[in-house]
Amino acid sequence: MPIGQRVCMAAAVAAVAVLVAACGSSPRPDPTPLEPLKPQIAGKEVWRHALSNVRFPMRVATAGGHFTLADSDGTVLALAADTGRELWRGDAGAKLSAGVGSDGRYAAVVTVDNELVVLDAGKPLWRSRLAARVVTPPLVAGERVFVQGIDRAVTAFDVLDGRKIWALSRPGGDPLTLSQPGVMLPWKDTLVVGQGPRLVGVDPLRGSIRWETAVASPRGTNEVERLADLVGPAARIGDTICSRAFQAAVGCVAAERGVLQWTKPIGGTEGVAADDDYVFGVDASDRITAWKRASGETAWTSERFLYRDLSAPAVVGRTLVFGxxxxxxxxxxxxxxxxxxxLSTGSKPVVGAPVRVGSTLLVVTANGNVVAFRPE
Incomplete structure (x- = not known):
């Protein structure tokens, strides 16, 4: 969902989860002109690949030491990180609404017809019809495929045969949820998911809750104003997981027992990145902020890229990278x-956060350009 657009209610039914979509209500200011820049570090494009357009919130998977990605038409493929060589290619058989999850061998995507499709090295293995629309990329780990619907309910399937193992949803659900990718990631032997403003630790074998912690305290006069759904990507550094609550807060949780370390009220609609020292994110105006990871104290802010619709960030060595x-x-x-x-990828918007395998940094644009860079 584009940054800075107003949130509006797409549908409303009492006691039923509601989709929230982006609806423009006022023109967004022009992007801040880029300042002349003399490069302070070296970097260059090393290879490029072409897909069809990417009109869904795709995330590139990096398990297995290569890049696994997809396009809107249902093509799923794996590329070697160093050369861009195509390792395998498959077809989900329909247009996609979510992907890609991969453990390096199996890849999972979801179609616009609410079908979960799992491929084994590019060959379709099985399909399963889902109850709710999905925009969060599936997670493939521990011989399971985990799927999170827009209602933030989570379902686990056996990666080999598609057998449904368990399902977890909150009683009554949340009044509103976002049509935007949520939080779902592994931490040791725990599956960590976002449900509303809460980060939840789940037993991946049984689907039972081990702990849950609120990252934000929703406030407002109506359900739209109180919407504080956790949005991905979240950042995992050691035993700490940091995430953003939509237009509400950024916070970090100690994942061993689900203890909130700190939370700071701040707007924003994109996920965060982190390293040993800082947590990084952008607000709805594309102001970049770095918080000290240990305390949440603001370390620095930058307004050089206001209204440029920045992607979620990635940390690469001494640098922070945005598209x-x-x-x-x-x-x-x-x-x-x-x-x-x-560095330029072309003229089309960068889709999703940049990702890295080894020394290769990959970005994808809305028209399907897959561009690999190597900063030096």
Whole structure:
């Protein structure tokens, strides 16, 4: 969902989860012009691949030491990180609404017809009809496929045969949820998911809740104003998981017992990144903020990229990397936000957060350009 657009109610039924979609109510300011930049670090494009367009919130999977990705038409493929060589290619058989989850061998996507499709090295293995629409990429781990619907209910399937193992949903659900990817990631032997403003630790074998912690305290006069759904990607650093509650807060949780370490009220609609020292994110105006990971204290902010529709960030060495709606990839110093390098992917918006395997950084654009860079 584009940053900065107003949230509106797409449907409302008492005691039923409601989709929230992006609805423009006022023009967004023009993007801040880019300043002249003398590169402070070296970096170059190393390979490029072409897909059809990408019109769903796709995330590139990196398990297995290669990139697994997909396009809107249902093509799913794996690319070697160093050369871009195609390792395998498959077809989900329909247009996609969510993907890609992969453990390096099995890949999982969801179609617009609410079918979960699992492929084994590119060959379709099984399909399963889902009860709710899905926009969060599935998670493939521990010989299971975990799927999170827009109602934030989670279902586990056997990766080999598609057998449904368990399902977890909150009694009564949340009054509103987002039509935007949520939080779902592994931590040791725990599945961590976002349900409303809560981060929840789940037993992946049984689907039982081990702990849950609120990252935000929703406030407002109506359900839309109180919406604080956790949005992905979340950041996992050691035993800490940090995440953003939609337009409400950013916070970090100690995953061993689900203890809230800190939370800071701040708007924003994109996920966060983190390293040993900082947590990074952008607000709805594309102001970049770095918080100290231990305390949540603000370390620095930058307004150099306002209204450029920045992607969720990635941390690469000493740099913090964002894509924008004009296809630029921005490298800034993680310690103070100073621009270090700017590289072009073309003229179309960058889709999702940049991802890295080894020394190769990958970004995908809305028109299907898959571009690999190697910062030096």
């Amino acid at each position: 924008d709606k004009e296809g630029w990839l921005h490298f800034v110093d993680r310690a103070d936000g100073q621009p270090l390098l700017r």
